Amino acid sequence: MTAPQDTTVKPLRLDGITKHFGGIVAIKRFDLEIEPGEIVALVGDNGAxxxxxxxxISGMYQPTDGEIWVNGERASFRDPSDARTRGVEVVYQxxxxxxxxxxxxxxxLGRELRRKPFGTLDRKTMASRTQALVEELDVRIPSARATLSDLSGxxxxxIAIxxxxxxxxxxxxxxxxxxxLGVAETAKVEELILKLKARGAAVLIVSHNMEQVFRVADRVTVLRRGTQVGTKRTEETTHNELVAMITGLSS
Known part of the structure; x- marks a missing residue:
């Protein structure tokens, strides 16, 4: 009997992604699929x-070869704004x-709501929607109207998440x-990442923190010198095995 096919539309599928910078191969034939409500960690040494x-993936660079698929449709991003229109968002360090x-x-930012007919900023609506979202996610801030510089890291x-x-x-x-971030703030951010998963979001997280990888990720994929070494379910691997994959040394 033929096994049933997985017909779930993947938020992200990468097929053979390759990137050259002149004669340097930065990424070589990278493949990955991420399911809805799944967190995948991307790990590797500096320069991997x-x-x-x-x-x-975010449209800042275009691949030399390979395909990006978003929600079942092939994507060719010209720039980050192009990726954002397809529902891809980035949280940078x-x-x-x-x-x-x-x-x-x-x-x-960059998507301000404006009142008609004069195009003035609709600050009241933006503040109200922001307050509702931070309360839903339990981002503990004084107010949606607080100045960002007054907040902790x-x-x-x-707020970025x-x-x-x-x-x-x-x-x-x-x-x-x-x-x-410190230990307590890291724990709070990890809670937010898990809330993204609970909302059905697909998340790809780059992390050097191996303990964090095991706390939040469903799977982990390893890059070494631009080459994808392997992908493991976190419950089926160990810290030592991942370190061995990252370094190329046997555990």
Missing amino acids: GKSTLVKI DLALVDLQPVYMNLF GQRQG ARATHWASSLVLMDEPTAA
């Missing part, structure tokens, strides 16, 4: 190609937020989202 891959603006303006990262949650219809990419 992790951030390059994130930039390809440096956040890409504006410190002197209120929280609600950061949530709607963890609160700001929470809330923004991605609000706008992403397909996929959230996270590039070392807790690298600059």
Whole structure:
């Protein structure tokens, strides 16, 4: 009897993604599928190609070869705004937020709501929607009208994740989202990441923190010098096995 085919539309499918910079091969034939409501960790040593891959998926770089599929349709992103229109959002380590603006303006950065007919900013609606979202996600801030620079690092990262949650219809990419945070703030951000999963979002997270990988990820895929070494379910692997895959040394 033929096994039933998986007909689930994948938020992300990468087929043979390759990236050259001149004569340097940064990524070589990378394959990955991510299911709805799944968190996949991307790990590897410095220079392995992790951030390059994130930039390809988010439209900052175009692949030299290979295909990107988003929600069952082939995608060819010209730039990050093109990727965002397809529901792909990125949370970077440096956040890409504006410190002197209120929280609600950061949530709607580049997508501000305006009143008709004069096009003035609809600050009331943006603040209201932002407040509802941060309360739903339990991002503990004084107010949606608070100035971003008055918030802690963890609160700001929470706002970056809330923004991605609000706008992403397909996929959230996270590039070392807790690298600059302390233990307590890291734990809070991880709670938010798990809430994204509960909402059915697909998440690809780059992390150097192996304990974090095992806490939040369903699967982990390993890059070494631009080559995909393998993909494992976190419940079926160990810290030592992943380190061996990352370094190329037997555990």
